[in-house]
Amino acid sequence: MGENMEAHGRSLAAPIIFFTVVSFQIFAKYIERNKKRGMETASETQLRAEIKQLHKEASSYSQPSTFAQAAKLRRTAAARERDLAKIQESRSKELKSSYYSYSQALTILKVFIYFVMVFWFWRVPIAAVPRQLVEPFGKLLSWRAGPPLNDNLMVGIVPWLIVSTRVGKILTRRVIN
Known part of the structure; x- marks a missing residue:
């Protein structure tokens, strides 16, 4: 009975390890995506709307008599753009430091x-795979997992982590992007 439970626990080890590895990669991708995108504050949104409105008003003045008003509006819009750039630069420094700490x-x-x-799983087989499926890589996958059993190759923890990491990266790249 105890041997049956141990075999059942090992059979669940491979998917649990795989999903743990994939979840770490999803969290890392989420942090990276939020770092790139960032969140826009209300003051930035308001400044963008003001700049857009100023450019719109300046373009509506097309007569030579209204050139001074258009130039003044363009200078005001340029000043607001510089303010927006300063706000974004200071915010990006704050975000990078916080996301860096999350990433670390x-x-x-x-x-x-x-x-x-x-x-925990050193020298314990994680999964049993038919030898025919992994013919050229059998020795590599069974590293530190023990001898073959019933023509099945035992997969060790280190090769399983490597395979799970590679497959997880491919999956997260396809699913999240």
Whole structure:
């Protein structure tokens, strides 16, 4: 009975490890995407609307007699654009530092979890794969997992983490983009 539970636990180890790896990659992609996009504040939105309105008004003045008014509106719009650029620059520095700390924390957590999984599943087979499916790479996948059993190759934790990482990156790239 205990041996059956252990085999059942090992059979769930491969998908659990895979989904853990993929979830770390999804979180990393989410942090990266939010860092690039950023959130726009109300003052930035208001400044953009004012700049657009000033440009619109300046373009409506097309007569030589209204040239001075149009030039004044264009200078005002340029000043607002400089203010907007300053606000965006200061905000981007703040966002980069906060997202950098989130990214660092995620990396540290990922390394810790990977070490725990390697320690926990060292020399324990994660999955059993028919030998014919992985014929040229059999020795590589069974590294530190034990001998073959019933013509099935045992997959170790380190190769499983590598394969899960590669497949997870491909999946997240396809799904999120």
